[in-house]
Amino acid sequence: MNWRLLYSPWAWAEWFRTTSARLHAEHVAWNLRAVRPYIQPRMRVLDVGAWDCRLARAVRDELGARVTAVDVVDKNCTDVELRIMPAPASLPVDDDERFDAVLLLYVLHHAADDLALLREAARVVAPGGTVLVGEDRVESWRERVRTVAFHIWLLTFTFMGWKGRFRRIEAWRDRFASAGLAVREVIELDAEGRFFPRNLLFVLRPG
Ligand SMILES: C[S@@+](CC[C@H](N)C(=O)[O-])C[C@H]1O[C@@H](n2cnc3c(N)ncnc32)[C@H](O)[C@@H]1O
Numbered sequence: 001m002n003w004r005l006l007y008s009p010w011a012w013a014e015w016f017r018t019t020s021a022r023l024h025a026e027h028v029a030w031n032l033r034a035v036r037p038y039i040q041p042r043m044r045v046l047d048v049g050a051w052d053c054r055l056a057r058a059v060r061d062e063l064g065a066r067v068t069a070v071d072v073v074d075k076n077c078t079d080v081e082l083r084i085m086p087a088p089a090s091l092p093v094d095d096d097e098r099f100d101a102v103l104l105l106y107v108l109h110h111a112a113d114d115l116a117l118l119r120e121a122a123r124v125v126a127p128g129g130t131v132l133v134g135e136d137r138v139e140s141w142r143e144r145v146r147t148v149a150f151h152i153w154l155l156t157f158t159f160m161g162w163k164g165r166f167r168r169i170e171a172w173r174d175r176f177a178s179a180g181l182a183v184r185e186v187i188e189l190d191a192e193g194r195f196f197p198r199n200l201l202f203v204l205r206p207g
Pocket of ligand 1 (some may be wrong): 031048049050052055070071072085087088089104105106107110111112117160191
């Protein structure tokens with residue numbers, strides 16, 4: 001117990017700073033563990049919905065990939081190249097540029113038009129490349145309650161609302177097929193923490 005917390009606002013500020021740094025580091029490590037098997041050194045990786053770009057930096061520094069980040073907002077706190085999307089479902093990627101892996105981690109349910117974003121992912125992924133989609137599980141009503149409650153918490157603390165939908169696995173399969181993406185694997189991930197939703201990683205290939 002830090003007794004200074006009982007009387008010192010500076011102790012609170014310090015506690016908040018260290019806790020927030022620890023949570024950020026744990027989140028990056030957790031995401032990195034999920035994508036690591038699909039990323040090799042020198043691969044071209046596009047991280048869509050990269051938020052603060054900490055994961056993009058870890059993919060570059062720890063896995064040796066060449067990473068570009070994309071988002072609708074600029075929260076970049078790293079030196080990774082971040083491209084701001086000109087419109088919510090339009091990736092700023094020219095026709096002569098392609099990526100070996102496209103990451104859409106916990107992004108699709110935030111997007112008003114997830115199908116358009118998926119079609120964009122299918123457009124920019126290289127032949128034989130991989131699209132990795134992370135989503136929160138809502139297979140049962142309990143999982144849906146947990147997922148929605150978590151996102152209300154997220155909205156409260158980060159003002160990050162969600163404009164799209166949480167879908168069940170079969171509904172996601174249909175969505176991916178409509179975008180021309182085939183499901184190769186569905187991986188059940190552990191919850192990131194005790195109060196977090198359980199998560200899924202979809203491994204997709206064009207065609
Ligand atoms: C829950 S955060 C996920 C951040 C990061 N991918 C991760 O796993 O930690 C959702 C991200 O999606 C972004 N986002 C929301 N709508 C988007 C859209 N239409 N296209 C791309 N990114 C979007 C948000 O700005 C935010 O960075």
